[in-house]
Amino acid sequence: MSQNQAQPDDELLEKFLDNLMNDDERASFSGALQENPARQAEAKLQQRIDDSLQRMFAITTPPTTNPIITPTLDAKSGERLASRPVGQWRRGAVVALAASLMIAAALTLAWQSARRGGLDVAARPLVDIYRNAVTSGFEPTYECHEPERFAATFERRQGEPLRLLELPANMRMLGLAYTGGLSRNATAMLAYVDDAPVMVFVDRSENDLQQAVQEAGGIHVFREERDGLVFYEVTPLESPRVTPFLARATENAP
Structure with a gap:
């Protein structure tokens, strides 16, 4: 062999x-x-x-x-x-x-993933984030009552400076939170309408995700799109009450 x-x-x-x-x-x-x-x-x-x-x-x-x-x-x-x-x-x-x-x-x-805005948080339903916020005390990441800082936050994260118009007596803004939901850069504003806790999520329109915005258990989700941004108001109320008061920094009150 x-x-x-x-x-x-x-x-x-x-x-x-x-x-x-x-x-x-x-x-x-x-x-x-x-x-x-x-x-x-x-x-x-x-x-x-x-x-x-x-x-x-x-x-x-x-x-x-x-x-x-x-x-x-x-x-x-x-x-x-x-x-x-x-x-x-x-x-x-x-x-x-x-x-x-x-x-x-x-x-x-x-x-x-980072360029797309962080898909690891993109699939989080907004209603779930809202409920977690309410359960944990409904406290913002930080209070942001200075108009310049408020506008700069949205400009940095969403590319568009926003300002909060003057709210009526039955509404108050608590502050901002970085909770994700649509993308890593999504910015949420916490507010009260009377005694009802309300959250408004703001992000770029290209980060919009329909699977993250389903209503559930009496919590409603209202969508509005303008100026390249998408706004989702998550609320127990029957209509959006807070989103109309978020305007571009150069806009006047309606």
């Missing part, structure tokens, strides 16, 4: 690709590849992969040595020492390449 016949095909292919065969072995294996087109195509593909990996994971070595082909000699005996099989290097490089691609894909998805 020849040495080639005693070794598995994969091991022979590794030796062939790593230039570890003598002339007779290479001639014999090359002849076998000629008779097996599928195996020959596999060998050519693997060779192209190897060439790419060699370029991507190049090892800096002195110009007179080749860490892949040249064996290591014992300084005293002159005998050839066992070196790490290049097939192992190939498999390690493939693993490293796969890991690099997975990391790159994860970073790409994260970057795309």
Whole structure:
């Protein structure tokens, strides 16, 4: 039985690709590849992969040595020492390449998600956010009663400065909250109409998500779109009462 016949095909292919065969072995294996087109195509593909990996994971070595082909000699005996099989290097490089691609894909998805406004919060139903706010005490992230700061917040997050028109006596604004719902940048305003808690969510029109605005359990959701923005008023009342008082910073009262 020849040495080639005693070794598995994969091991022979590794030796062939790593230039570890003598002339007779290479001639014999090359002849076998000629008779097996599928195996020959596999060998050519693997060779192209190897060439790419060699370029991507190049090892800096002195110009007179080749860490892949040249064996290591014992300084005293002159005998050839066992070196790490290049097939192992190939498999390690493939693993490293796969890991690099997975990391790159994860970073790409994260970057795309950030550009789209943070889809990790986009699917949150506005009614659920409203109920959580009411249950936890209906407190804003911060009180924002200064007109300049109020307008600057919406300009920074939605690209459009807004101001709150003068409210009637039965209404009061508590402040702003960053609760998400449509996108990561969605800005919510908390208010009371009489004793009813009301939230108005504001975001860019392109971040509008119909699945986030379904009514439930007697809580209504009213939608309005203008000036490139979308407004959702979430309220137990039968009509929107707060949204009309959010206007562009240059608009006058209706």
